[in-house]
Amino acid sequence: DQQVKQNSPSLSVQEGRISILNCDYTNSMFDYFLWYKKYPAEGPTFLISISSIKDKNEDGRFTVFLNKSAKHLSLHIVPSQPGDSAVYFCAVSGSSNTGKLIFGQGTTLQVKP
Amino acid sequence: DTEVTQTPKHLVMGMTNKKSLKCEQHMGHRAMYWYKQKAKKPPELMFVYSYEKLSINESVPSRFSPECPNSSLLNLHLHALQPEDSALYLCASSQHRDRSYEQYFGPGTRLTVT
Numbered sequence: 001d002q003q004v005k006q007n008s009p010s011l012s013v014q015e016g017r018i019s020i021l022n023c024d025y026t027n028s029m030f031d032y033f034l035w036y037k038k039y040p041a042e043g044p045t046f047l048i049s050i051s052s053i054k055d056k057n058e059d060g061r062f063t064v065f066l067n068k069s070a071k072h073l074s075l076h077i078v079p080s081q082p083g084d085s086a087v088y089f090c091a092v093s094g095s096s097n098t099g100k101l102i103f104g105q106g107t108t109l110q111v112k113p
Numbered sequence: 114d115t116e117v118t119q120t121p122k123h124l125v126m127g128m129t130n131k132k133s134l135k136c137e138q139h140m141g142h143r144a145m146y147w148y149k150q151k152a153k154k155p156p157e158l159m160f161v162y163s164y165e166k167l168s169i170n171e172s173v174p175s176r177f178s179p180e181c182p183n184s185s186l187l188n189l190h191l192h193a194l195q196p197e198d199s200a201l202y203l204c205a206s207s208q209h210r211d212r213s214y215e216q217y218f219g220p221g222t223r224l225t226v227t
Contacts, residue, residue: 043218103155
């Protein structure tokens with residue numbers, strides 16, 4: 001049973017517009033959430049994270065929103081750039097000091113020039 | 114230097130072979146991880162090492178044997194693998210196990226078991 005779900009396998013947006021990637025989780029005990037980006041032939045790269053004590057975290061063009069009641073998080077990229085084209089994974093951590101992350105299936109973002 | 118290196122990039126092995134995957138980081142990180150990623154699937158955690166000691170084994174079959182000879186190196190010894198073990202094997206490291214520390218991933222080893 002998938003504990004972390006990214007229901008959209010792919011997303012295509014125009015350069016300069018907003019990209020919104022979504023992620024749902026099942027366990028209300030999860031309290032730390034992360035987004036990773038992956039280019040082909042490279043390992044995932046950390047983007048941004050958020051703790052359950054917050055509902056928003058911003059870093060430059062990237063903002064993560066957390067809705068705990070809905071068990072939903074989203075990543076907004078504004079403005080989107082062609083270099084943002086990659087696979088985006090959301091990940092959750094349920095325990096502070098194990099290092100264990102559970103990843104979603106990934107969403108492939110294509111930003112068209 | 115924020116790089117995690119993995120060798121080899123590609124590996125083809127038969128079901129009776131013994132081979133090893135290697136991972137190295139020089140960031141002074143004290144936690145290291147092995148993940149397995151099948152095509153079109155997310156990375157799945159296999160093992161976590163913290164201060165060179167195995168702290169998590171996600172019920173991985175014994176044909177996968179991890180080893181952490183020192184704080185910079187992580188090996189994954191492979192023996193009697195099955196074709197379904199073919200996957201991308203990713204190594205990662207972080208300053209400590211705590212989730213507030215970013216995990217840095219290597220590019221992976223693409224393993225094919227014939």
